[in-house]
Amino acid sequence: MSHRIGIVDMGSGTARLVVYDFEPGQWFRLTDEIRESVRLGEGFAATGELSKAATERALDAIKLYADYAKATDLGKLTVIATSAVREAANSQDFLDKLEDFNLEFRVLSGEEEAQYGTLAVANSFQVSNAWVMDLGGGSAQISRLENRLFLRGQAFPLGYVRLTEQFLHGHRTSESEVKNLEKFVLRQLEPTLARMKKDAAPLIAMGGTIRNLARAVQKLEDYPLDALHGYELKREALENLIERLLELPVAERSSISGIHTDRADAILAGALVYRLVLRQTDTKSLIISGQGVREGAFYREFMPRPPHLFPEVRIFSVQNLFAHYPQDIQHTQHVRKLSKKLFDALEPIHGYGAADALLLDAAAYLHDIGMAVSYHDHHKHGAYLVLNTQMPGLTHREQVLLALLVQYHRKGDPKLGSYKRILEPDDELRLVRLSACLRLAEFLERSRSARVQDLRVTIEKERISIHLIADETPRVELWEASKHGDLFKRAFGHDLYLETDELQRGGVQDKRRRTPDGKTKRK
């Protein structure tokens, strides 16, 4: 049964409604989103209270979301409030006003906020241990993920709205303003930074500020992939971007490509916090998480049993994507089986390990999803779909390789193209070899009927013989597979030789025009 819920993340800077369709534990899909720049925390730094104007903006947004929920028959609407609401002296007034609306309102403690963000990381990265940092409008959380579980975490009063109001007042930002801000941040974070340095682990960062900074760096670098989740932001790039921000008056900062207009005046504060953390812990880069508190809140609904974790992030990603573009499952499973057989049997030649096996299997799983677009060029459409979706658990390199494997599963000459710079030197050969396995499996299953039930591979001196196990001669499969001997030879250095029981004495070689009816040369 499919469910539909809405979650509002009422931050100190922006409020955002996200709507999910899902089947618990099976698949989910984001189906709508409304973002409002509410700035609930505006003025808080000076007074410790929610201002009248800010409260009204927040109430307007809530009314809007409640109205949306009603008009669209949303099953459930949960509003999650963080720093500003939990800290303001007068937040009870605000909460009282919310009672008119039929919604679940949850004010998260600092630790809970940290916990939700960490859950999002645990379910969207292939990591067991990490430091997780979430910098919002009101507060910043730093948490420790260990064995995929939240170990500890804490909220600090270091949100970008708050810090901007406290420290950065001028039309331009002066050196002394930066110094004062940094001094304050350092005082707050000192013990935590010491722990981070001692107990090193990848730093994963979330929230609109770091996403926006990363986007600006990607634009500058002309990054070949349109994806933030999993992007590695180098400290050096961040340092350079901050220099550029500092050179400009506040009002002109949005002229930097990628910086959102409604973030431009407050983005520097957050950037300075990140720079300080990276400098103090002597860390060269951080990884962007496109998921955060909202997704954490969602995962608690989607995987209702604590600790709310997917068994395996990458596998879930692949299955979830397949569920969006469902294809013939028998054919899909059979291509997975045959490609795995080939990969395993050819291990003595390629020597690849578990990570490559998984990549090939993911490609076999997803090779036909482009059929959801159209039959013509479905290999290209499939690659487009893989590239244009978040693939939690995969690095950008893996996502690109997966897309390329899908792209070359049936035709074309496998090439890295414009993605080369985010791939590794031996990935071209890897792509050719994995493509050869996948393509052979695909064409040995050309009629989509699993009639090539199984295969046995023999690596001989000059050729690789593949014996097909089938009840009848799989004519289409022999014919079509034999057309791709060139790719196979390029991949494994041997001629491809296909044979069936019926053709024991003969065989089909990798000649395009040779036909599969026994009229081939004798052994």
Place this chain on the structure above:
Amino acid sequence: MSHRIGIVDMGSGTARLVVYDFEPGQWFRLTDEIRESVRLGEGFAATGELSKAATERALDAIKLYADYAKATDLGKLTVIATSAVREAANSQDFLDKLEDFNLEFRVLSGEEEAQYGTLAVANSFQVSNAWVMDLGGGSAQISRLENRLFLRGQAFPLGYVRLTEQFLHGHRTSESEVKNLEKFVLRQLEPTLARMKKDAAPLIAMGGTIRNLARAVQKLEDYPLDALHGYELKREALENLIERLLELPVAERSSISGIHTDRADAILAGALVYRLVLRQTDTKSLIISGQGVREGAFYREFMPRPPHLFPEVRIFSVQNLFAHYPQDIQHTQHVRKLSKKLFDALEPIHGYGAADALLLDAAAYLHDIGMAVSYHDHHKHGAYLVLNTQMPGLTHREQVLLALLVQYHRKGDPKLGSYKRILEPDDELRLVRLSACLRLAEFLERSRSARVQDLRVTIEKERISIHLIADETPRVELWEASKHGDLFKRAFGHDLYLETDELQRGGVQDKRRRTPDGKTKRK
């Protein structure tokens, strides 16, 4: 009920199986395709017979297709044979050998072949009258379409395999070879060419030769759209391409980007025929049809009642695409209704006619199809889907405008971008205006519940008031729609003013931060 059939087009050059899923008269989808370069007509020019080798290649391909049909449980497999089989003295031997296979074998007469191709044109172009030319391996058909019906048509022995064998023997092509070929073609076509010149109508050309020539010209021109159907191939471009082909030895012709390897040695013959037709009829260009005899054969099944015509080609295209990516139909219909209301009411300002109304309606119909890819960036995915599919009945300009309307239906600043060169000078303004109508309709239907039942537009001196008819205050709609006042103003030169019954005395203006709860200034 969904059907699944296969059609094999057994030409003199290539044999191709296409598989369609369809619901008669409702929707169809190409789901598989196997192409073999069989060259059944090879040697025919010299002997008037099917050669032994050619017959074997054709039989092998048929066996392959029959095997595919069996393995995939294809409901029906029809083989259509044309010129070579109908003319060869020994084709009965070939036909006898086919009796073992469970398939329908149809040898088309020259007129039938012409008729099938013409039907494909009538169902894939928005034209009533045209000359239709189909040049294959064995023969070339020229037909006259009148009032969307086949008036007359004839097959000529001018296929590219045949002409190449008859006239072009050298490693390089000499001037005298070209002259002799042209003389022969002219003798065959003279009366037809005279009729074409007298009774002028657009020339629509089909078949692999012209498609491949057009592809090469597109590559050369860096054409911004990856689509052949509907492409206008200029005579000048064809003349230049022929010059380049003539400069090269036959073996090197596939080095021209876009020319297929297995066509390179025979493509010149066809190109020369087209050049001659264009020259003799004094025609500046022809239009490529990506559809031909196969599609004609399919339409006879899909629309079983003669004359097998779709009532309206463009509308069928849009509906067929929607059927591939079905979205919430109530919401879709309501956006269509509201955008039409806006378009009609604003006619005094924009002055656009029926073609633009149809374009806007198509965009309203398809605006959400990108949701089939993902919610995030679904406007971009929708544009991708529109651009990457054949849209019969639309010109390339119309297809691009449709894609851009889908792309800008919810955000972004409407721009023509790289497509400018295939659009008209006033299309930028057209895009802005139609986008403004569509976007306003979309946001007045933001909660997808049709609660803004209707609207009344009043064009005032400085502003355009839109009165929304709704049972309750459509808060989300007012809020979200009012954010797009800038685009509206850019499109129509007036401020956008939204009002509801409840807000009779007030209104919502196009200020981002203004809230829709009556706190706006009085009239």
